[in-house]
Amino acid sequence: MIATGARGIDDDADVVTVDARGLRCPLPVLRLAQALAQRPEGSTVRLLATDPAARTDVAAFVRMRGLLLLDTRDEGEHTAYLVRGVSATGPAAAPGGPPAASPGMPPAAPPAPRATPGGA
């Protein structure tokens, strides 16, 4: 279920898929949060959910945590959400945003080595 590899975030092989189909709120967002927490910053997670509330909640979660919602796509019975676990209001994305905690950090986090967590 979890693919690994030292490649860029746009590479499909680097995207973790979390299957939350059939789960009701707040579990889809919880599974997404857990997957992101287990991965290095900058990872991308693909969440599959059937709960209609997830459409609003994933977007709200992304906004509250300062993440990026790259894509929302209807795939028949479920919806797929592509979320990137990196700050959308970081120094690179929004110069007027809150000051960065460590000003010496590079603007975008490069893909870090895999931690290879167990299956969610």
Add this chain to the structure above:
Amino acid sequence: MAAAWEAGWADPRRLHAEGRRARRLLDEARAVLADGLGVGPESLSFTPGGPSALRTGLEGLVYAARRTGSRLVASAVEHSAILLLGRHAASVADDPDRFEEVPVDGVGRVDLAAWAQALGAPGTAVAALQSANGEVGTRQPLAEAYERCRERGIPLLVDASAGLGRDDTPEAYDVLVGDARSFAGPAGVGLLVVPPRTRWRRPGPHTEVEGGRMDIEPLIPLALGAAEAWARTAAARAEDARAARALVETIRVAAAAIPDTEVVGDPVDRLPHVVTCSFLLADGEALVTELDRRGIAVASGSACTSSTLEPSHVLAAMGALTHGNIRVTVPMESVCPSRTEDVAALVAALPGAVAAVRAQVASR
């Protein structure tokens, strides 16, 4: 209320002494409420509840405007009685343009530019807007929205059922709707105000009931109870609202201090007594239960607590989190003398309750 049942049981249309007494009591109840709302008593009709007043009020405007068109415009955060009526009309006509839901911003306030644009679409006959939202408390820009309606000669129904008696009574409307529950009156009393200047006509056969606007006689004891509630709370209204506003502010501050929390709705331009908070990765139903276990009664707008799977249409329209919500309605002090202590207890219990529920959720 017991006294009201004792006094108002008779049929007010009969000429016997009990009937005349019941008629006089109904007239008095109507006079108290009409006076409170700043309208003539002939403009005020009693309905069997707020949603029923919304439906009746809207149907009369639509019917009277049927030669202008049949299109209805409403904000996306209106009461479901309005939204369901509009969606039903569009569905039956197989014409999605028959009803337009105007979007709101992140605090739940209607987008005035989109509102004006929606009113400008051909065939627009009637518009509906709440004075404030009962879930998140945000007040709507009624004066501006009404002005846009007037420019186009479109009648506006204003739904004041969330805050009548707690906040200023709206003045900019063609039809006004309220619910006695908002000012601590009994359930089952809707207030429908149709001033003489408004073009309004009930579809269907002529009736003599409630100024020709209803076909159901009001329950006189309930109408008396509503008038009694209004009169009892009128004197303390401004001071009560000021204190309720401060209590809600303490809840907002306490909730915002909890990590991953959003306090939704406008922080300032809002009803004095309502607030909704969203706690990320918490379960709304579990939170309501956890607070109840600690002796505090709140409501939830989360999808998990409703019978349908659909999330709150208000929170969804705002783009707010639809899980992990609690809605707090601060009652009037006259019906809940311990409200200050109750809010203090809620504020004290909230961080622990949220942490407990988040721990439960995380273990699933």
